[in-house]
Amino acid sequence: MAVETMQSYGPAGPDPDRSMGEKLMALEKRARLMYTLEVALVWVVLFVILTLALMLLNFDPRYVVEHFNFVLEGLWVTIQLALIAIAFASILALLGALGRLSTNPIAQGVSGFYISLFRGTPLLIQIYLIYLGLPQIGRQLTIMGYPQLGQMFTLTAFQSGVLALSLNYGAYMTEIFRAGIQSISYGQREAAVAIGMTRLQTMRRVILPQAVRIIIPDIGNQFIAMQKDTAQVSVMGIWELTFRANRLARQESKFIEMFITAAILYWILTIVSSWLESRLERRLAHAYER
Amino acid sequence: MLMNDKSIIQVEDLHKWFGMLHVLKGITFSVVPREVLVIIGRSGSGKSTLLRCINFLEDPSAGMISVAGVGVLTGPGIKPEHKKILALRLSTGMVFQEFNLFPHMTTIDNVIEGLVTVKRMKKDEAIPIGEKYLEKVGLRDKRDVHPIRLSGGQKQRVAIARALAMEPAVLLFDEPTSALDPELIGEVLDVMKEIAYDGATMLVVTHEMGFAKDVSDRIIFIDQGLIVEDGPPEQIFSNPKDERTRLFLEPLRKVQHL
Numbered sequence: 161m162a163v164e165t166m167q168s169y170g171p172a173g174p175d176p177d178r179s180m181g182e183k184l185m186a187l188e189k190r191a192r193l194m195y196t197l198e199v200a201l202v203w204v205v206l207f208v209i210l211t212l213a214l215m216l217l218n219f220d221p222r223y224v225v226e227h228f229n230f231v232l233e234g235l236w237v238t239i240q241l242a243l244i245a246i247a248f249a250s251i252l253a254l255l256g257a258l259g260r261l262s263t264n265p266i267a268q269g270v271s272g273f274y275i276s277l278f279r280g281t282p283l284l285i286q287i288y289l290i291y292l293g294l295p296q297i298g299r300q301l302t303i304m305g306y307p308q309l310g311q312m313f314t315l316t317a318f319q320s321g322v323l324a325l326s327l328n329y330g331a332y333m334t335e336i337f338r339a340g341i342q343s344i345s346y347g348q349r350e351a352a353v354a355i356g357m358t359r360l361q362t363m364r365r366v367i368l369p370q371a372v373r374i375i376i377p378d379i380g381n382q383f384i385a386m387q388k389d390t391a392q393v394s395v396m397g398i399w400e401l402t403f404r405a406n407r408l409a410r411q412e413s414k415f416i417e418m419f420i421t422a423a424i425l426y427w428i429l430t431i432v433s434s435w436l437e438s439r440l441e442r443r444l445a446h447a448y449e450r
Numbered sequence: 451m452l453m454n455d456k457s458i459i460q461v462e463d464l465h466k467w468f469g470m471l472h473v474l475k476g477i478t479f480s481v482v483p484r485e486v487l488v489i490i491g492r493s494g495s496g497k498s499t500l501l502r503c504i505n506f507l508e509d510p511s512a513g514m515i516s517v518a519g520v521g522v523l524t525g526p527g528i529k530p531e532h533k534k535i536l537a538l539r540l541s542t543g544m545v546f547q548e549f550n551l552f553p554h555m556t557t558i559d560n561v562i563e564g565l566v567t568v569k570r571m572k573k574d575e576a577i578p579i580g581e582k583y584l585e586k587v588g589l590r591d592k593r594d595v596h597p598i599r600l601s602g603g604q605k606q607r608v609a610i611a612r613a614l615a616m617e618p619a620v621l622l623f624d625e626p627t628s629a630l631d632p633e634l635i636g637e638v639l640d641v642m643k644e645i646a647y648d649g650a651t652m653l654v655v656t657h658e659m660g661f662a663k664d665v666s667d668r669i670i671f672i673d674q675g676l677i678v679e680d681g682p683p684e685q686i687f688s689n690p691k692d693e694r695t696r697l698f699l700e701p702l703r704k705v706q707h708l
Contacts, residue, residue: 345550347546347548347550348550348552350507350546350550351544351546351550351551351552351609352552353507353539354505354507354539354542354543354544354546354613355539355543355563355564355568355612355613355616356536356539356540356564356568356569356616357564357567357568358536361567361568365563365567366552369554370552370553370554373554446596447553447554447555447556447596447598448553448596448598449598450598450599
């Protein structure tokens with residue numbers, strides 16, 4: 161009897177369990193594919209509707225084509241601004257988070273104050289204060305007899321933009337870093353400390369590598385938000401995407417043409433960024449896949 | 451208590467409060483090299499806390515702890531030097547109930563992490579040592595695998611290799627089999643037995659009475675923050691002096707076939 165039951169699991173002959181499983185999987189796969197296609201179709205329809213609406217509005221595509229390169233050049237400035245600012249913002253956020261988690265009253269106080277101040281005030285005002293307010297302090301210092309120190313307070317528009325974005329986003333991202341660090345189980349810290357690591361080594365080797373993986377989607381989200389907030393630095397006359405579009409729009413009152421061009425460029429930038437982010441996320445997930 | 455020159459661990463009048471809760475109420479004992487000491491007691495008796503005070507994962511509220519010649523004194527208003535605590539931790543290796551392997555590192559990287567980061571060893575010098583200890587716990591073939599792909603028993607064996615790789619004077623085991631499925635406990639206990647026979651000094655907090663009986667040289671029974679009984683396993687299991695020890699062991703006898 162026992163031998164007979166064993167035989168039914170042998171490799172020879174069709175296995176009814178297996179073919180049924182394959183059939184179900186194929187059906188599931190087809191259903192998933194259909195769903196993706198349907199969603200894509202909705203996107204296409206929405207796109208067509210919007211395009212038709214634009215045609216009705218007397219949209220002038222020639223104006224876009226003519227000036228496309230001029231606007232596109234602004235995109236590089238935007239990318240540069242965002243990349244440099246997200247890097248500085250991450251460093252600030254890490255320091256801010258370590259301060260928030262520290263038991264040192266100075267670190268705790270400074271980081272708390274920083275977060276509260278920069279989250280509590282509008283980015284645009286921060287930009288004005290850094291670009292227009294700081295030189296005022298510089299002039300005062302020059303009058304007081306420190307001309308070299310005074311000069312350091314006058315930043316170029318680009319530098320001001322990077323500084324304002326970094327400080328502003330650093331404050332928001334501090335909370336992301338803090339949450340990421342706190343999400344790592346206490347046992348990890350104990351294991352590191354038990355083999356003799358210092359607090360700094362524990363943070364660098366054990367906690368941060370795990371925390372960063374967890375917060376990558378949030379950092380990506382902030383990066384995408386920041387790309388669009390770079391538009392606000394156009395008020396300082398930086399020749400980035402929005403500034404260039406605005407300039408051409410006003411020249412011949414082609415507002416829809418130019419601002420839609422700029423909007424689409426931002427949109428494409430965010431799509432590419434989120435695609436890159438998801439790739440990075442998948443790569444970092446390697447150690448956690450069974 | 452007299453200072454014993456031979457002892458490698460010395461704990462004197464150790465107290466621990468958690469807020470208003472007095473968990474350890476003056477623990478004094480010592481351990482000699484190559485000794486396997488098992489600490490038993492009910493949950494909440496303070497046995498894990500005691501173990502965690504020895505390498506300062508918990509800050510003792512008062513008392514003196516000395517491991518391999520590094521003595522640290524604590525008490526109200528006395529803040530022990532951080533350097534001394536780091537030195538003391540280098541003399542101890544610890545194995546946790548929940549393994550606590552570093553999930554972002556492969557097994558070999560887990561094992562050599564302390565050598566590379568703490569002992570500043572070059573990676574290619576550390577790897578052979580790491581492989582040696584993975585071999586010791588029977589997991590050399592898993593060297594490039596991340597912890598998520600290991601079973602609970604395998605994880606704990608890697609954690610033991612990680613502790614061994616630092617070549618500490620003393621090994622601390624904090625309920626090393628309590629988080630394991632029953633069928634995986636044996637492989638971990640076997641590795642621990644082997645280490646014990648190799649001559650390691652071990653402090654083991656466990657509920658595995660079979661291990662305590664077969665492997666330990668000495669058993670300490672802790673109840674309500676105090677050492678109630680301290681003696682060789684034969685005495686503790688066949689002829690406990692204290693009524694509380696007998697009451698603790700009686701129900702376990704039936705379950706664990708002692």
